Amino acid sequence: MEPFFLCLDVGGTELKAAPVTPDGRILAELVSFPAQSALPKEALLAHLREVFQQLTKRWPEAQGLRLAFPGPFDYETGVSLMQGIGKYEAIYRYPLKPFLAEAAGVSDILFCNDVGAFALGELHFGAAAGTQRAMFLCIGTGCGSAFSTGGQLTGSETPGVPHHGYVYDTPFLGSCIDDYLSKRGIEALTQERLGTALDGRALAQRAAHEPAAKACFLLFGERLRDAMLSFLDGFRPECLCLGGQIIKSGPLFLAPLEEACAGRGIRLAVSTETSRRALQGLTCLPSQA
Helix, strand or coil: CCCCEEEEEECCCEEEEEEECCCCCECCCCEEEECCCCCCHHHHHHHHHHHHHHHHHHCCCCCCEEEEECCCEECCCCEECCCCCCCCHHHCCCEHHHHHHHHHCCCCEEEEEHHHHHHHHHHHHCCCCCCCEEEEEEECCCEEEEEEECCEEECCCCCCCCHHHCCCCCEECCEEHHHCCCHHHHHHHHHHHHCCCCCHHHHHHHHCCCHHHHHHHHHHHHHHHHHHHHHHHHHCCCEEEEECHHHHHHHHCCHHHHHHHHHCCCEEEECCCHHHHHHHHHCCCCCCC
């Protein structure tokens, strides 16, 4: 097999992995593992060790590891800073790099923000290629974001870009964006409107035949539009790339955002293969070699 990195998209629900060449070609179908991200420390580390041992047994010739993690996270040192968001709290400030080096038997290990990896994938291999200004949003267990100018990821030094590219904690409807544009946001909305907390998949199933469920999705879409307006107007992207599990139900809720983007001359691109783009994007990180 030609040279490749073992790339992982580390989510709160699933871990997805594949061998990917330095030029972004995925050499095998993605494999998935349950994340078990709410386990206590020792159990979680044992689970991660087993996952990486399985992966390196399957692909023993990997040149290195490339991992996309949600934030907050110290990506330079490989230390998770997640607290109070229901995932990976047990390994708060635990040094993952030496642990993974031992578990996987490799020394070249790099970390990246998960939405940053998705953005790099879209910039180099997808809908944002060739754009001067693009915004990226992934909705899953939380609301992740990234921004780019001139084909490079950018932070808060660029007008219209908050908190080094993170929009999740922006004030919204008396709370913050992450409380509304997320799995728990949909669950809270459906609990309020339908009397039952549903995730996006269950809500989509009911929306196919239940007007009240369809109305929930429309309200979610209106909130998505309203939350994004300040960034669309402040940053003025040429392209807005959307990803995340909930986007597979996009036809049920994206109309308000589509209208807002069209009125501003912004191209709206929807990716139904977020993890594949993130794995490709990880190969764009600079090697330690």
